[in-house]
Amino acid sequence: MNVTLRNPENAPRPAGPYSQVGRVELGGGALLFVSGQVALDEAGEVVAPGDMAVQSREVMRSLDALLRAEGATLADVVSIRTFLTDMSRLPEYAAARREFLPGTPPTSTTVEVSALFRPGAVIEVEVVAALPARAG
Template sequence: MRRTLDNPPTVAAPFGDRFAHVARVDLPGGALLMLAGQVAVDDDGHLVGPGDVVAQSERIFEIVEGVLAGHGAGLADVLHVRTFMTDLGDLPGYAGVRRRLFTAVPPPASTTVEVSRLFLPGALVEVEVAAAVTGRSAA
């Protein structure tokens, strides 16, 4: 078993490289990818879509797709989505984005919780995912 912490070049480095975007565990026949929580920031770390949960959700999944792509994976490889929201009243907007992106039946396993705040002022949602890729060599 090989473990790798990585910030792939397919996305901007997270806030001065203070954490890894992805933890990868290579196993016989594939790999498990555990992504760090992502918030809606541009490549310079500025909040995208202030006050707009749909815009923030779309940006978050753009980042998630970029991180996954850096390891030969895509949204179809996602096993679990964990979501933190500052207001569950925003759930319909977020859920609409999720439904558009995850079309498989059934969709990935999911956990969604409301939190009092996120680390980035103005962030309405933060998303973590776990994905599995099969038959691909280590990145």
């Protein structure tokens, strides 16, 4: 088993001292563990403070970029964990999630938290993706 932790160059930068993606090679395939993403712009500022719909879409775009940097897509997601600061706004997140994950839904956990690490951030999402062994 080989484990790699990294921050892909063409993907969102981490907001602190941690790795964005953990890759575990397993029998020719791989599991990708993607750190929780909040909606941050290139300067590290929260995008659309307090806006669940906008932040949800931005978070999904960030997750997609991180997965693509590892040769995966959102279609490879097998588990998703979501942290919301207000569970009554779940429908706004659910709409974005359906837009970006239109197929069979992955396993899922969604919890309400009192706050996230940046003021104005209302959602954080982390995923696990599975890549099958490559033929040939």
